Amino acid sequence: MKRTLNINIGNSLIHIEEDAYELLTGYLNEIKAHFAKSADDFEIVTDIENRIAEMFREILTTQQKAAINTNDVQTIIAQMGTVRDFQSSEEEEENAFVPPYSAGIKRLYRDTEQGMVAGVCAGLGHYLNIEDRWIRLFALLSVLVGGAGILAYFVMWIIVPRAQTRSEKMYMKGEAINLQGFIRNFQDEMENNQLIKRSGTFITEFLDVLGKFISGTGKTIFKFVAGTIILMSGIMLLGLIVVLAVFLGVWDAGANEIFPLSMVDQAYQSTLLFAAFIFFAVPLLALLLFSARVAFSSRPVNKAVSFSLLIVWLLGTATGIFYIAKVTADFKEEAEFTQTSPLKPYATYTLVLDKSRFFSKEDSVRYQINSDSYRGRIIVDHNDGPFQRPVDVRIRIERSMDGKFAVVQNFSAHGKSFDIALKNAQSIHYDFLQQDSVLNFSPKLYLTKNNYWRNQEVNVTVKVPVGTKLILNKDLDRYLEDYRSWNCDQEGEDNRDFAEWVMTEDGLKCQKEINGEHH
Amino acid sequence: MIAENTQTQMRKGILEYCVLLIISRGEIYASDIIAELKSAKLLVVEGTLYPLLTRLKNNGLLSYNWVESTSGPPRKYYVLTEDGRGMVKQLDTTWQELSYAIETSKQTNK
Numbered sequence: 001m002k003r004t005l006n007i008n009i010g011n012s013l014i015h016i017e018e019d020a021y022e023l024l025t026g027y028l029n030e031i032k033a034h035f036a037k038s039a040d041d042f043e044i045v046t047d048i049e050n051r052i053a054e055m056f057r058e059i060l061t062t063q064q065k066a067a068i069n070t071n072d073v074q075t076i077i078a079q080m081g082t083v084r085d086f087q088s089s090e091e092e093e094e095n096a097f098v099p100p101y102s103a104g105i106k107r108l109y110r111d112t113e114q115g116m117v118a119g120v121c122a123g124l125g126h127y128l129n130i131e132d133r134w135i136r137l138f139a140l141l142s143v144l145v146g147g148a149g150i151l152a153y154f155v156m157w158i159i160v161p162r163a164q165t166r167s168e169k170m171y172m173k174g175e176a177i178n179l180q181g182f183i184r185n186f187q188d189e190m191e192n193n194q195l196i197k198r199s200g201t202f203i204t205e206f207l208d209v210l211g212k213f214i215s216g217t218g219k220t221i222f223k224f225v226a227g228t229i230i231l232m233s234g235i236m237l238l239g240l241i242v243v244l245a246v247f248l249g250v251w252d253a254g255a256n257e258i259f260p261l262s263m264v265d266q267a268y269q270s271t272l273l274f275a276a277f278i279f280f281a282v283p284l285l286a287l288l289l290f291s292a293r294v295a296f297s298s299r300p301v302n303k304a305v306s307f308s309l310l311i312v313w314l315l316g317t318a319t320g321i322f323y324i325a326k327v328t329a330d331f332k333e334e335a336e337f338t339q340t341s342p343l344k345p346y347a348t349y350t351l352v353l354d355k356s357r358f359f360s361k362e363d364s365v366r367y368q369i370n371s372d373s374y375r376g377r378i379i380v381d382h383n384d385g386p387f388q389r390p391v392d393v394r395i396r397i398e399r400s401m402d403g404k405f406a407v408v409q410n411f412s413a414h415g416k417s418f419d420i421a422l423k424n425a426q427s428i429h430y431d432f433l434q435q436d437s438v439l440n441f442s443p444k445l446y447l448t449k450n451n452y453w454r455n456q457e458v459n460v461t462v463k464v465p466v467g468t469k470l471i472l473n474k475d476l477d478r479y480l481e482d483y484r485s486w487n488c489d490q491e492g493e494d495n496r497d498f499a500e501w502v503m504t505e506d507g508l509k510c511q512k513e514i515n516g517e518h519h
Numbered sequence: 520m521i522a523e524n525t526q527t528q529m530r531k532g533i534l535e536y537c538v539l540l541i542i543s544r545g546e547i548y549a550s551d552i553i554a555e556l557k558s559a560k561l562l563v564v565e566g567t568l569y570p571l572l573t574r575l576k577n578n579g580l581l582s583y584n585w586v587e588s589t590s591g592p593p594r595k596y597y598v599l600t601e602d603g604r605g606m607v608k609q610l611d612t613t614w615q616e617l618s619y620a621i622e623t624s625k626q627t628n629k
Contacts, residue, residue, distance in 0.1 A: 010592065011591075011592035012591055012592060031566070040574075040577055041570075044569045044570050044573045047569040047573070048566060048569050050592070050595075051550065053591070053592075054550065054591065061590075078564075079565055080564060080566040081566035082564075085566060086564075086566055086567055086570065
């Protein structure tokens with residue numbers, strides 16, 4: 001494949017190959033330089049051009065060709081004669097031919113034919129008339145010194161043009177741009193039978209180099225990466241299937257208390273679960289198939305398979321989004337109500353977290369309804385687990401304004417409408433019990449059956465008058481707002497389970513602090 | 520080298536005469552002149568003809584007409600002027616003299 005040009009020579013439009021055009025231009029330039037002494041000479045050149053055009057037309061028609069090539073141009077030059085032939089037959093012997101271009105003009109180009117990477121070093125070598133190996137050595141050394149060589153190389157790769165045409169290559173090597181130079185260059189090329197590297201812009205060249213790398217050493221790495229991807233996605237797929245089974249089983253066991261699942265209505269739990277499964281599993285499967293195909297170039301993935309995968313994924317995702325939207329809508333409205341109950345007055349209260357289940361009468365009734373596994377596994381175990389609900393119990397201790405002892409329980413929840421939100425709030429069961437001076441707080445609230453998590457929260461406020469002493473179990477820390485009992489630790493007593501606080505005019509203070517003020 | 524130079528000189532003069540002779544037979548296109556010269560084995564390269572034609576034209580011995588061509592742009596057809604005809608006659612005489620000179624020289628040599 002060669003580029004062809006359209007030239008207008010002697011009022012004829014001629015298709016000519018690029019290298020042939022260069023040869024012709026060199027020839028005509030020489031002729032013009034030779035016949036450049038008087039106005040008549042212009043006519044001579046025109047006559048010669050007309051004749052060349054005529055010969056071209058003959059060649060094109062007789063040989064049924066599309067374009068003139070270098071051989072044709074050389075034939076014509078042989079027929080027409082070179083400037084040297086003209087000289088010998090002309091009168092003015094003293095007018096010896098002087099080449100229009102001196103042999104010394106050099107221009108900087110990249111030599112992609114002799115270059116190692118992009119021909120920058122080879123081009124510099126031509127330009128500076130130094131062997132390329134020294135330049136390469138210098139470039140490598142500069143990399144060792146500071147790496148500036150790499151940057152310079154890339155900059156030159158982009159800035160310095162590639163020697164593409166014959167004349168550019170000749171300028172690069174400093175050869176005279178005239179007919180002799182052209183022919184010599186042409187013959188050199190024929191002798192060496194060099195393959196002209198196909199390349200275009202910087203990007204395509206870069207990709208070319210990259211492609212060579214990938215097809216070589218890169219291919220092994222590539223296969224390894226693809227294999228890893230296949231292995232990983234396979235494992236993840238298996239994991240997903242296991243997770244699906246586990247979730248289905250857990251849900252089946254009625255474990256609605258587990259946090260993220262407790263949000264979802266039982267009616268569409270399975271559907272949502274399957275949707276989520278599809279959402280994650282299908283891309284993994286696609287990744288697996290694609291990697292297998294790319295890495296081991298096995299037969300391509302069937303189009304029908306790809307399409308059905310896509311459709312299944314879209315369906316699953318759409319279903320998932322639908323139900324997520326539905327669940328989200330259930331959080332639109334908020335409702336809360338407050339229940340105030342008086343406390344039996346004591347001078348000192350002990351506040352503890354009642355980790356063990358506290359069974360009131362109604363509790364007992366309630367637990368009759370639920371399965372045994374419910375109680376045994378989920379509720380009593382109150383460690384922080386992955387399925388821990390957000391903190392839904394908050395305990396505050398405030399100074400009582402009216403001097404009375406009271407506990408205020410505030411229940412709040414969300415719902416689709418206010419009614420439902422209120423109902424959800426009413427479904428909260430929270431255990432708080434006073435046993436003499438001991439106040440028992442349950443670590444969490446419970447939802448009566450078939451009520452899903454709708455951000456139900458309990459805010460328990462204990463109101464005591466000034467001067468009341470409160471002994472707080474440290475387990476309560478995470479439920480207490482504003483107070484941190486470890487602030488009250490006496491030195492060397494890190495391991496105490498209780499911290500002593502006293503209600504003052506300014507709010508709750510550490511016993512230790514008050515002691516400190518006295519002394 | 521000396522021989523070459525002499526040959527060139529001789530050929531130069533004879534080429535000019537031949538071109539005028541060819542054109543004297545009637546209006547003719549440059550390519551046809553070349554073809555004739557080639558069959559006469561006188562022309563080495565075509566490029567030498569064009570300067571010659573231009574010089575002859577500038578000396579008033581030739582003129583040309585543009586003639587439409589079926590395959591391509593118009594072509595230059597050369598004809599002899601009156602001066603040209605006179606020139607050809609002069610050259611005919613000269614040629615006879617020269618050929619006589621050569622014949623004579625050869626005979627005396629023998």
